[in-house]
Amino acid sequence: MIVRDKPNLFQLFFTLRGSIVPLIFPQIVLIALLGTAVALTQEYFPSIFPSFTLAPLALLGVALSLFLGFRNNASYDRWWEARKQWGQLVVDARSLSRQLTTYITNDTDNGRQTQQLMVKLIIAFTHALRHHLRKSDPWTDITPYLPAAELVSLQRSKNLPDAILRLLGKYLAKAQEQGLLSDILSKCLDERITSMAQVQAACERIKHTPLPFAYMLLVHRTAYLYCFILPFGIVGTQGLFTPLFCAIVAYAFFGLDALSEELEDPFGLAANDLALTAMSRSIEINLLETLGETELPEPILPHNYLLQ
């Protein structure tokens, strides 16, 4: 995620960090070159594109803006829903550790250990979910928070965050059996675990179900066809300015297209993706504070405007 104040007019046009221009530079150049070729041909052989007008372009433009608008809305909804799910995870993590540290008694060793164990498992779940979604290696981040006895069985699991949740559920059931919690409060805590399972399933849904492939084809093909026709449509009136206008229009349409594609999978490390690392760290700090720890890790700060 890019975190910076609004740039001034000069910066606005020359900022590359977070911009999608680098991604679509080849397309813009391609269309501008085509525009140049058409404009020069027209300049030297004025009668070669005599009767072309904007008519088909306008008709196709209606369809294209329909496609781009739809895809942009759908992608942004996915991005924002992903953010909401992580916001829900913040609530669940904070509330569950609040409940664990207040309803389970502090007075016995067993109670204290259960609190420690379970709150740490929630931290482990948070990191494990992030690595699961980014397909990166979780073990450095989570090993300190896992009970040593369970490490081997967790390593064999096919779905690590789900296995951690099951472990959390096991400890909860044990706490209830040992009389640390009444069954009503146990239900209350169980609801938070189910809610965390819901967050995980929603993130997996967004990660593993892209927009139907056919949309991608339809949008791209129509965008390219549109931009290939464009110079023929405007060369009659714009003359040698044709390449400039082609580049500007291509920037607007391909830019929205590329941005939609980036937002479609919001869990990556690209400039406009969600700052999952910073969010997990923030949950980690909150939960350690709940346990009364005083040596807390540092929050993640943006590096060159980029927060990951």
Add this chain to the structure above:
Amino acid sequence: MIVRDKPNLFQLFFTLRGSIVPLIFPQIVLIALLGTAVALTQEYFPSIFPSFTLAPLALLGVALSLFLGFRNNASYDRWWEARKQWGQLVVDARSLSRQLTTYITNDTDNGRQTQQLMVKLIIAFTHALRHHLRKSDPWTDITPYLPAAELVSLQRSKNLPDAILRLLGKYLAKAQEQGLLSDILSKCLDERITSMAQVQAACERIKHTPLPFAYMLLVHRTAYLYCFILPFGIVGTQGLFTPLFCAIVAYAFFGLDALSEELEDPFGLAANDLALTAMSRSIEINLLETLGETELPEPILPHNYLLQ
């Protein structure tokens, strides 16, 4: 569901897998032929379509884009809601088996058997729901997970997934009567069963209530009328390029139309439908792991980019 990376520019134009071009090829050809006929007529009898302009086309285009945009949004919402419902099923299946295996004691034979029986019934429900939605035969997939004693009565049922849920509810009530669960925890598990009933009803709703038939008529009729008028509208300015532009515009409009139609019923086996088989298998693996099984079935992988 098509699972593949973004194709390059060449592949983009020639990929047929997952594309809707094969579906609408007849329409494109029809409109292109009409365009050819009109262009040739105009070429040899230049004065035959003298006064036609784009005016009615532009007015009709506004209506058509309204219809197509609305229908596309509605169809995509159905597709995405269907995916969300299956995501909810993932949560319910995982959470219910987590709860069954932690709250019901493992120490007695009866407890262990109840766990086994009920978790397997959840797997059976998942497969049964998929086959129910696809109107295919469920018995091969689900028989191993059903208690032999109930097989006959289930086979007589008019709505198999619903009957399995009722059976699940019966075992839950029995477990509570036998003292394996307190009534509070029993309520907690019952909520998951109700949530699974909700998933089923929502899928049945999407399956059995298509968009109002009149929309389909309205969209199709307007699209055809538009494309039939199109060549007359542009032949005056585009001359012999008329068939090309007709084909491109027809591709964009009929393409969106055909894709909307495919997404409207997301439970089929078409290229852009949901990967229900893979999702049920993934639930199956998760739940067997919860039971501590070590011989797990293989996950379903995409075949020629297509995941079903």
Add this chain to the structure above:
Amino acid sequence: MIVRDKPNLFQLFFTLRGSIVPLIFPQIVLIALLGTAVALTQEYFPSIFPSFTLAPLALLGVALSLFLGFRNNASYDRWWEARKQWGQLVVDARSLSRQLTTYITNDTDNGRQTQQLMVKLIIAFTHALRHHLRKSDPWTDITPYLPAAELVSLQRSKNLPDAILRLLGKYLAKAQEQGLLSDILSKCLDERITSMAQVQAACERIKHTPLPFAYMLLVHRTAYLYCFILPFGIVGTQGLFTPLFCAIVAYAFFGLDALSEELEDPFGLAANDLALTAMSRSIEINLLETLGETELPEPILPHNYLLQ
């Protein structure tokens, strides 16, 4: 609801069942006649509409498509929400009878009778709600499912479905008093009754709160003004084809308008309304099956493609 496969190209243009053409035929003819009059006048007195162009038409068209698009979305949302509410009723009816037949013991006469009584009341509620929404006579459908002793007091009620729900609540409280259910499970069943009250209130809301009347006036007036100006706007360029184009444009705009109007109240018996009769019957069959009945009524099938 119209239930049929996609018609072929020929059927597409000549299907009247489920189409809104019959509803808007007078408007189309009116506009076409006006178009004919204008075209003929122009033919014989060519200089009478000399300076008219499309400008005001295009400006008004923007407003009209805004109105029609908004109204169509709002009406479809009402229709789809109504369908969702009935889907929720399916869940509530199925879940409540599942809970009644599993949590209330089967072993005593009293338990069995309570099960029978309450599940039948749910069926009665379903039919009563349908008749309430359609303002038709419910007694033939519901009398067999009502306890004879309550018939008189129900007949005096001002809001029959609400009175049935109250009766259901009374039996539930009685069952709890008699010890057939613990208070926790009783709360669990009570939530389903409240959910059914929610379905009823939502259906009543959709039924009794149409879109603000002023929208209807605004949409209709603008649509008529647009279509009255239309022939003057296009006669200069389209000549004798004016009536044809007028009819097509009128079809598109008035068609969407009429369809929106039909969907606005989704509980009627029109071709695009919801199949409430079939859904109530399907709930009836499900619930009788839950009670172990073997003589079940037949499901409702579409008649001439129309499912009611």
Add this chain to the structure above:
Amino acid sequence: MIVRDKPNLFQLFFTLRGSIVPLIFPQIVLIALLGTAVALTQEYFPSIFPSFTLAPLALLGVALSLFLGFRNNASYDRWWEARKQWGQLVVDARSLSRQLTTYITNDTDNGRQTQQLMVKLIIAFTHALRHHLRKSDPWTDITPYLPAAELVSLQRSKNLPDAILRLLGKYLAKAQEQGLLSDILSKCLDERITSMAQVQAACERIKHTPLPFAYMLLVHRTAYLYCFILPFGIVGTQGLFTPLFCAIVAYAFFGLDALSEELEDPFGLAANDLALTAMSRSIEINLLETLGETELPEPILPHNYLLQ
């Protein structure tokens, strides 16, 4: 709320009841007069507006339709959400009184009195909320339903509906203390009271948070600028018909604007506002029926098509 069948074509154009024409009549006349002035000037000094075209009008029209469309959607959403909240109040009022009259025993004097007292408080809440939202005097409507002992303290309250809910909560807690309700059922009833608090807060939100003021300025200024430019843009082609077209376009744009403004605060007494009086009365009748009363007040009927 206007309640009437669809008017015929003649009525359609001349109905004023519920129409927004009276509200925007001054604007329409103003624009038409400006159009007349421009048209006459053009008639006598044909060369005075020589080069004006529709270009800036079309560009501004895009922005204007964006603004009007957005504002209309936002206002309608507020109106419909307000209606949904009152629908939720119907559910809460009906369900809470159903629960009160079934779970609290009828056999003791205390039980009967508690039922009476609390159900009447719900009626009082409904009326009080309506008057709170309309800033009218509630005491005539609610005094008969309030316990005389609490009247004074309620009259001092700064937020009457909230004070009634607190009173309802106090009686509920008392009922539980006296053993009329178990604590589980008490929680069940408490959820309904919280839900009524939610309805109140949502209505207050809609009432006290209008759309940002800057939108209003932006929409109005753009609409006026657009309509002031309009006659200059079309006089070249429409001649003496300019005032007519100006009036029609002004009707469409200002009409939508005025309607959005009316819907933005849906709790008033204007023609398109919600029928809160009728809804409160209907809740009143339902709840008195629940208490077994036989002398019920009459439902509110529309007066000259207007239901308040």
Add this chain to the structure above:
Amino acid sequence: MIVRDKPNLFQLFFTLRGSIVPLIFPQIVLIALLGTAVALTQEYFPSIFPSFTLAPLALLGVALSLFLGFRNNASYDRWWEARKQWGQLVVDARSLSRQLTTYITNDTDNGRQTQQLMVKLIIAFTHALRHHLRKSDPWTDITPYLPAAELVSLQRSKNLPDAILRLLGKYLAKAQEQGLLSDILSKCLDERITSMAQVQAACERIKHTPLPFAYMLLVHRTAYLYCFILPFGIVGTQGLFTPLFCAIVAYAFFGLDALSEELEDPFGLAANDLALTAMSRSIEINLLETLGETELPEPILPHNYLLQ
């Protein structure tokens, strides 16, 4: 938030309070100056921009209105969601204090103190959340409502509102341990605390996750490019009126842009931001009234139409 009645026509055009004109004045002037330069150049060297037409402008306008429309919707949704979250806070604060003052007995000193302590903590949470979102100093507002013993530990906390919620949870658990509340009612109150944690997390989400930076770049760049091309596009037909039309179009597009930017972070002190101070004060008054206090602080009133 601006609170005022609809201004009359004269005020409408000259109101600056709450308007976004002051924010975008530099852009409007810049575009108008460019328009002047182009118009004068055209006046003296008529042949210098001979062939420019509106074509590229119209094509780019489609993209621009797509971007502005999307961004406006997204920003307004954030603003309205933020308002809804604060509405939920109103419900939670009112309901939790209602429950505290009715379910915890008033008869013992301990009970009364617990009520006082906890209701005051809710007030402190409200103020702390507001200051947290506005990054301002909370201590003046909240110190009177905090227990002196906890002051030091709260001052060390990294996330003050979260720490207050944890404290609230601690007192709740203590109340339950001391037998002031049954565990079922305790769960009921705990749900409200979790709901307040949800409000906080949602507000933090809106505060710390702006729209993807790339949108901002895309919208601004396209808007500037559009307005830079604009005078060349219209000077051919509008002549010396070019600067006027440029300024009007720039006002409409940059105005919507600036307003979207202001609404994107709704927690500030700008004219169109939410009136958090007034809302917190209103909660404060409500809750003190619940405790039976009679000396209540004054509600916040708008100052020069501005309510903060």
